[in-house]
Amino acid sequence: MKAAVLVEPTEFEIRERSDPSPGPDDVLVAIRDVGICGSDVHYYEHGRIGDYVVEDPLVLGHESAGEVVEVGENVDALAPGDRVALEPGVPCRRCAHCKRGDYHLCEDVEFMATPPHDGAFAEYVSWPADFAYKLPESVSTTEGALCEPLSVGIHSCRRGGVGTGDTVLVTGAGPIGLMIMETAFAAGATDVIVTDVVSEKLDFASERGADLTVNVAETDLEAAVEEYTDGVGADVVIEASGAEPSIRSTIDVVRRGGTVVLVGLADEANVPFDVLDVIDNELDVHGSFRYKNTYDAAIGLLEDDAVDVAGIVDFESSLDDIDDSFQRAMRPDVVKGMITFDD
Ligand SMILES: NC(=O)c1ccc[n+]([C@@H]2O[C@H](COP(=O)([O-])OP(=O)(O)OC[C@H]3O[C@@H](n4cnc5c(N)ncnc54)[C@H](O)[C@@H]3O)[C@@H](O)[C@H]2O)c1
């Protein structure tokens, strides 16, 4: 099979690799669509994210979906021809975190495209069948692949307890912020405010239903939220930019007794946070790391047309054009690029 292998920062090689063969509990999937995520771009540009360093040639891509072409002998739930979305993180299933149900916190998780584990920019992937979710007829493999960022949105809204009638502030209008907005509306939020520093991103968020957008490079966020919420503040603030000023601003714009969810990964681990504000205003501050038990929910939301994920795709390209696609995905006005494979 063909696979796009990152051999050096900013250098892919299309290499011929042997087809993977599924184990007894696995399915072999012919990949159809893979999204280009910000973390793929980061590995492409810098060859590392924090302590995760690309030391050997690595196949990137963890937002994927395709068609089952072979199943292992123990697999009953899926059959060749089924279209599936692949949940990219497979936990050990045995540790204390897995056993208490927090499998996304497993320290031995094998996550696609996180060194040393290969991802899905390849013609075939063999994957545990219980981390491959069958797509109904009405859900495309593009949407199946985008169940991954949608899952980040679902998990963060669950962490924030987003509910009916809430005003939710989402900071950052990248793919993750947009997926959080989609999920917040589906969870019953009536008002979603979105921030960014790029006006095109905010225009796009408005087109997709944001009730208020704030360009924080030009406008005072606290004043804008105060005006919009009659001085109360947002019920839930979900930080999805990773920008330090944005992280710091979250506790200034959430209402007393409200909830802050931190999703964006700051470049610096030490971001000043006024703990007295947290205590005095009785804030709930949650981290949100990847997701657990979200794929069935994501597919259900897509089947019900309760969310739109395909609308964030700016371009589709082939595996052979992966270098150009990554260069294009790095442009600040681009939200999502996809690599697609022929049937
Ligand atoms: N916790 C998790 O599980 C998880 C999962 C996926 C991504 N992430 C992180 O979430 C963040 C968002 O991911 P993404 O793929 O959408 O990234 P992205 O870079 O595409 O989007 C971030 C957006 O934030 C905007 N921004 C920059 N400074 C800002 C500021 N001061 N205020 C408001 N917006 C600002 C940018 O213009 C951009 O549109 C990243 O930090 C990413 O690493 C976390």
Ligand SMILES: C[C@@H](O)[C@H](N)C(=O)O
């Ligand atoms: C969750 C996923 O989208 C993220 N990029 C990660 O690697 O953790």
